[in-house]
Amino acid sequence: MFDYVSKEILPLGFFFFFCSVIGIAGNFVMLLCSFRTKRFRSPCYILITVTCVADAIHISGQFPFCVHLFGNLTSTQAQCFYMLTVPLIGLTSGGPLILSMGIDRLIAVKFPTRYRYIQDEPTLYICAQLMFPISYAGIFLLYGFLVRDTNFKNQIICANPLALNGTAFQMFTYSSGIIYVAVFIVYLSVYILLKSNKASARFKSVFRSLAVTVGLVMFGWVSTTTANTLSYSISDSPYTAQLIQMYAGITVNAAAASNVFVFYGINSEYREVIKSLFGCKSKVNTPAFEASSTMVTVKTDPNLQKRRSTIMSSRSVVPITN
Numbered sequence: 001m002f003d004y005v006s007k008e009i010l011p012l013g014f015f016f017f018f019c020s021v022i023g024i025a026g027n028f029v030m031l032l033c034s035f036r037t038k039r040f041r042s043p044c045y046i047l048i049t050v051t052c053v054a055d056a057i058h059i060s061g062q063f064p065f066c067v068h069l070f071g072n073l074t075s076t077q078a079q080c081f082y083m084l085t086v087p088l089i090g091l092t093s094g095g096p097l098i099l100s101m102g103i104d105r106l107i108a109v110k111f112p113t114r115y116r117y118i119q120d121e122p123t124l125y126i127c128a129q130l131m132f133p134i135s136y137a138g139i140f141l142l143y144g145f146l147v148r149d150t151n152f153k154n155q156i157i158c159a160n161p162l163a164l165n166g167t168a169f170q171m172f173t174y175s176s177g178i179i180y181v182a183v184f185i186v187y188l189s190v191y192i193l194l195k196s197n198k199a200s201a202r203f204k205s206v207f208r209s210l211a212v213t214v215g216l217v218m219f220g221w222v223s224t225t226t227a228n229t230l231s232y233s234i235s236d237s238p239y240t241a242q243l244i245q246m247y248a249g250i251t252v253n254a255a256a257a258s259n260v261f262v263f264y265g266i267n268s269e270y271r272e273v274i275k276s277l278f279g280c281k282s283k284v285n286t287p288a289f290e291a292s293s294t295m296v297t298v299k300t301d302p303n304l305q306k307r308r309s310t311i312m313s314s315r316s317v318v319p320i321t322n
Contacts, residue, residue: 005069005070005072008243009069009157009243009246010069012065012069012246012247012250013065013066013069013070015250016059016062016065016066016253017062017063017066019059019062019253019254019257020059020060020062020063020066020253020257022257023055023056023059023253023256023257023258024056024059024060026257026258026259026260026261027052027053027055027056027256027257027259027260028056029260029274029277030048030049030052030259030260030263030270031049031052031053031056032277033049033270033273033274033277034046034049036273036276036277037273039269040269040273042119042122043104043118043119043122043125043126043129044101044104044105044108046122046126047097047100047101047104047126047129048101048210048263050097050130051094051097051098051101051259052259052260053090054089054090054093054094054097054133055090055094055256055257055259056090056256057086057087057089057090058087058090058091058094058160058253058256059087059090059253059256059257060086060087060090061084061086061087061088061090061091061159061160061163062159062160062253064080064083064084064158064159065157065158065159065160068157068158068159069157073157074155074156074157074158075155075156075158076149076150076151076152076154076155076156077148077149077150077154077156077162077163077165078148078149078150079158080156080158080159080162080163081144081145081148081163081164081165083158083163084158084160084163085141085163087160087163088137088140088141088144088160088163088164089137089141091160092136092137092140092141092172093133093134093136093137094217094256095136095176095179095180095183095217095221096132096133096136096137096179097133098183098213098214098217099132099179099182099183099186100129100130100132100133101210102183102186102187102190102210102214103129103186104129105187105190105207105210106186106189106190106193109190109193109194110193136175140164140168140171140172143164143168143171144163144164144165144168146168147165147166147167147168148165149165149166156242159242159246159249160249161228161242161245161246161248161249162242162245162246169228169245173225173228173229174229176221176225177221177225180218180221180222180225183214183218184218187210187211187214190207191207191211194207208266208267209262209263209266209267209270212262212266213255213258213259213262213263216254216255216258216262217252217255217256219251219255220251220252220253220254220255221251221252223248223251224248224249224251224252226248227244227245227247227248228244228245228248230244231244231245231248260274
């Protein structure tokens with residue numbers, strides 16, 4: 001049936017098609033959750049929602065690949081860049097957005113009082129958090145446009161890794177590696193701080209969901225970055241290098257499609273909202289108020305606590321006079 005499709009690429013077509021359908025649907029569900037309840041409109045949840053939207057946009061770029069593959073079509077690299085301009089925004093902003101979420105959690109656990117004030121006027125804070133992801137994506141869109149290949153003799157099957165040509169893709173690969181080193185440091189810092197502080201169950205649940213998602217994405221990007229870097233030294237054939245880069249994208253796309261499953265499995269709030277979206281009854285005993293996702297109490301000195309309790313007990317004694 002697909003005799004004209006290379007046997008090395010055919011499995012990729014089926015995987016990316018079903019992964020894209022599942023990923024777009026799942027991330028769309030995550031977007032609906034933010035409109036479903038006001039609890040998901042705090043800075044942390046807004047950043048989660050924006051990241052899910054970016055992931056959905058990213059994996060939507062696999063549909064042109066499937067059309068080209070199964071339709072026996074090709075295009076120039078420049079045409080591929082134009083077709084995947086929007087998916088490239090999701091691809092390039094994904095890592096910076098994960099870093100922004102980590103910085104948000106670090107601020108929340110390190111400066112909880114100040115973070116509560118931020119939530120009263122979140123617009124400027126969210127804009128500040130999104131500046132780096134937007135700038136990073138814009139730089140690579142411009143760079144990719146400048147180094148695009150317009151030669152009609154160089155025909156390719158359009159795919160996300162090939163939308164950035166040559167040095168643009170190499171720079172994206174190397175800079176992504178630096179970003180994910182920073183991501184690891186930030187999330188590790190948050191984890192260590194949570195060990196020494198008392199955080200609400202809701203805060204820990206949100207962070208646990210983010211940590212699992214970040215773990216999957218980091219695994220995907222580490223394997224992808226390693227494969228992409230080695231692809232230029234393993235073979236001198238451009239076709240072989242492109243094939244390695246496309247197969248390397250499996251882990252990244254799987255991670256981008258897994259958001260809804262991770263948050264449904266770990267975060268009880270998302271689980272209840274997702275159930276309600278599909279008409280399932282939520283738990284009867286779900287409390288109307290839950291501890292804030294930013295509620296963190298720093299451990300105090302035991303002696304100070306004893307003195308406070310002594311003062312409070314002494315104040316509670318009412319003197320009896322005759």
